[in-house]
Amino acid sequence: MxxxxxxxxxxxxxxxxxxxxxxxxxxxxxxxxxxxxxxxxxxxxxxxxxxxxxxxxxxxxxxxPGWMVEHMDQKGILHLKPLPAGNKLGQGWGIDENTDIYRISSNDDGKKQEAESLGKGYAGMGTYIVPKPEFxxxxxxxxxxxxxxxxxxxxxxxxxxxxxxxxxxxxxxxxxxxxxxxxxxxxxxxxxxxxxxxxxxxxxxxxxxxxxxxxxxxxxxxxxxxxxxxxxxxxxxxxxxxxxxxxxxxxxxxxxxxxxxxxxxxxxxxxxxxxxxxxxxxxxxxxxxxxxxxxxxxxxxxxxx
Amino acid sequence: MELLKRLCDAPGVSGYEDEVREIIQKEVGIFADSVYVDHLGNLFMTKGAEKKGPHLMFAAHTDEVGLMVKRVDEGGFIRFMAVGGIDPRALMAKRVRIGKDKTPGVICAKPVHLDKEEKKLIPIKDMRIDIGASSRSQAERYCEPGAPIVFDTMFESRGDILQAKAFDDRAGCYMMAELIKEDFNLPVTFVWTVQEEVGLRGGRLAAARVRPDLMMVLEGTGAGDIPPAADVARNPFMGKGPVITILDWSVSANQDITELLTETADKGGIPWQYKRPLIGGTDAGAAVRVKALAPVVLAVPCRYIHSPVALAYRKDIINTIRLVKSVKDQLREVLS
Incomplete structure (x- = not known):
């Protein structure tokens, strides 16, 4: 291998x-x-x-699987839509296409997920985020x-x-x-x-x-x-x-x-x-x-x- | 918008789209190099087949959600089923038209003082339509099993505000009818499809026939700016321009063309917005299961689609047409 x-x-x-x-x-x-x-x-x-x-x-x-940003609220919290199979990914770090980092938080059933950007902000609605890769x-x-x-x-x-x-x-x-x-x-x-x-x-x-x-x-x-x-x-x-x-x-x-x-x-x-x-x-x-x-x-x- | 009015007022429950198709064919057939209707009822119009470059296919569906007669009961009340996705809460006490003769009827609703279970949601299978008949034999003179039933809603406009049934997808049908009058620098096929609301059936066949390289679906999509307050921040918003799909349950839109649309809109001062992800599906989803092509979905935001009446803004329709006109000559370059 x-x-x-x-x-x-x-x-x-x-x-x-x-x-x-x-x-x-x-x-x-x-x-x-x-x-x-x-x-x-x-x-x-x-x-x-x-x-x-x-x-x-x-x-x-x-x-x-991952998430897509649906909208940002007045506090700057990004509301995420889990992509199919994404609701099991839970809390942790996320990353977007430009390698900006996000903290992902989730309620218990994973249906409501939010993110906070740690970096330069985010590209806007439609930004894709995936779990920060680890190997x-x-x-x-x-x-x-x-x-x-x-x-x-x-x-x-x-x-x-x-x-x-x-x-x-x-x-x-x-x-x-x-x-x-x-x-x-x-x-x-x-x-x-x-x-x-x-x-x-x-x-x-x-x-x-x-x-x-x-x-x-x-x-x-x-x-x-x-x-x-x-x-x-x-x-x-x-x-x-x-x-x-x-x-x-x-x-x-x-x-x-x-x-x-x-x-x-x-x-x-x-x-x-x-x-x-x-x-x-x-x-x-x-x-x-x-x-x-x-x-x-x-x-x-x-x-x- | 006279054509939009005629299209919205015409009955066209999935499988019974003939009247809508005839209006379109009569209205804009002269702008096409060739016109063809397939066995399912999809209407094809081609332009510039001799031109080089990727083949562009526009698609908008002619059918609308509605109801269908299942049978008439002993008392002359009509049992029915839904055709397409309809919320039963939207049906009680609504006016409908049944079959070819457009027999008027009303979906039964008990007066509040007679209904002890007033808060209980009645499933569609237990609802009836009342056409005023007093017996089965009398009712059967006006309808038969399988007859399509449309909502009895007529188009109205007040300034920019439009109110009608079936903006999903007569708005798309109308926009295509406007766009076929344009010149294109690549071969184009316009397809007014059938049976989208019952499983994207026409779109699949159409894609197999045309085998396009790029498919642009024009739609009327659900606006999310509806109370209660928690939902008000949710897009798409009526009045904020064409709605561009990134990802729905059936397809991921082509990234390059999507970016072309948003950049062109920004340059041209055309408002635009993204659709919330993973909601619904369109004929593009059926088409990509036939052939690898670049799919794009552009829509007009409409409140209360899939119900007896919806609202839309004229300016959103105009801006969607403007946006397509603005990108049409750049598509060839982006795809090559």
């Missing part, structure tokens, strides 16, 4: 709708891996590798902000380094995950798709655990994993020595929901995270490496069994 590369992604500013910094890092690294890269009008990064033909497509999102690691785990939003992209980018590209592959890094995966379908527009895998993180909670291997999401809100792929993958991971764990989360949204409703069968491959959705999340390095190996092998056209 390339910790510096993951750190660069986790430290990048990229709330929903302002993913440009993340997209620039992703596009640069995908190009360095020899992939043909295009950034579309929505800011999605589409990286192609291998010959023409029906592609294995791997998707990861780039945006992160630490041990020999076994990474503790960082925005880990759930950057880990899937980091897996793909690191996997890209070791793929022989004998099989047609596309890596789609999409925008707007937190507004119902707004960029996802457009990112896939025009691609000749054989099958889709979406990479996501899931909360450790008994059925799946950090450090216990790659997660297959069997069921999310509006999608069911194709059973033949699931069986195929199980046999395949055994050969690779990669551990598999299965999750059923009918209450959770996943990118596969969007894909399956559009007639694109897809499978969610994931990593279990501790403290998922909070300011500092924890991921195990072994899970990252397992998923990376799986992506590399699948991308090379390998099939299970």
């Amino acid at each position: 390339n910790l510096e590369a993951l750190k660069e992604l986790c430290m990048a500013f990229g709330p929903t709708g302002r993913e440009k910094s993340v997209a620039a890092i992703v596009a640069k690294r995908a190009k360095e891996s020899g992939m043909q890269v295009e950034v579309d009008a929505l800011g999605n990064v589409i990286a192609l590798g291998g010959p023409e033909g029906p592609r294995y497509v791997f998707c990861a999102h780039m945006d992160q 630490e690691y041990s020999s076994e785990a990474v503790f960082a902000s925005a880990l759930s939003d950057r880990l899937p992209a980091a897996v793909l980018l690191e996997a890209a380094n070791g793929i022989d590209f004998s099989h047609p592959v596309a890596f789609c890094f999409y925008t707007g995950r937190y507004i119902k995966a707004a960029g996802l379908l457009a990112a896939l527009d025009g691609l000749d798709i054989e099958r889709c895998y979406t990479l996501e993180v899931l909360k450790s909670s008994g059925d799946i655990n950090a450090g216990m291997g790659t997660v297959i999401l069997l069921r999310s809100r509006q999608s069911i994993a194709p059973h033949s792929w699931e069986r195929e993958l199980a046999g395949f991971t055994e050969n690779l020595g990669v551990k598999l764990q299965k999750a059923v989360r009918p209450e959770n949204f996943s990118a596969a929901d969007v894909l399956s409703r559009s007639g694109l069968p897809s499978l969610v491959l994931g990593i279990a995270l501790d403290y998922n959705g909070t300011r500092i999340e924890k991921a195990c390095i072994s899970d990252f490496d397992d998923l990376k190996e799986l992506v590399k092998t699948l991308s090379s056209g390998g099939k299970a069994g």
